Amino acid sequence: MANTAVADPNSGLTQAQLAQRHGLRVAGERPPLAEYTRKLWAYRHFMTAYSRAKVASSFSQTQLGQLWQVLTPLTNAAVYYLIFGVIVSSNRSVSNFIAYLCTGVFIFMFTQSAALQGTSAITGNLGLIRALQFPRAALPVTVTLVQLQQLLMSMVVLAAIVLLTGEPLTFRWLLIAPMLLLQSIFNVGLTMVMARLGSKITDLKQVMPFVLRTWLYASGVLYPVKLFREHLPHWAATLLEANPPLVFIELARYSLLESHQASLITPPMRxxxxxxxxxxxxxxxxxxxxWRGEEEYGRG
Structure with a gap:
């Protein structure tokens, strides 16, 4: 009724017509996609600075500080090696199983952490969202930037592990850069999906650890990828081999591990x-x- 009422008796214009004449817009209205993209790009310095601050503060209350960025994936890799490398003996059919396992764990944790943290990208920043007007996509992008910075720290350790386990340093190592770029773009999109879902489904964060654990086992992190073809129907093996974390992990292994070249199931170009x-x-x-849910974030 407010839109049809005459706001100015002298002019005969409604409130909506007056707002349109003077260039006024509804607060929190979703802008067109191109405009939204430009606004997000304008906030690139904010996202970079915010992600650095979050990395610095994330371990500020611990004695070892940011060293945990390296210790966490290393500890996970050690536990998985004990179970799958020593007890289960998955390493019998894999050359240089330690480097093989660590590469899989480090790369998978990049996507896993982005997805898990993405579920609270909106719900964990409601104060910021309600206080300031900015493209909400900056928040899930920041999540990915935080995880990327932590991964880059881990990659230094991974490079040392790969060299110490007997792998040569080759020009193929340079391929890790475009691989990480593609994985980062994938993670940004995944984090945005999880952020919107997490803003709607409050229990999603409780379910995600189970989903991510299943995703881990389906990504060839802990055992040879060829086991899919040996123990699953052809269609199921083909589906799992197209699993995005597995694709990025296999590219990382192809780039860093000379011993893995002969055991690649999928050709590098594919x-x-x-x-x-x-x-x-x-x-x-x-x-x-x-972007389509931009008007929903922080409401209610």
């Missing part, structure tokens, strides 16, 4: 094609999905 496809589909699709 892996790169799948990685590019996943980055585009999830990156663009996740961004559009998050």
């Amino acid at each position: 892996l790169w094609a799948m990685a590019l496809a996943w980055a585009v589909v999830m990156g663009v699709g996740g961004f559009v999905y998050f």
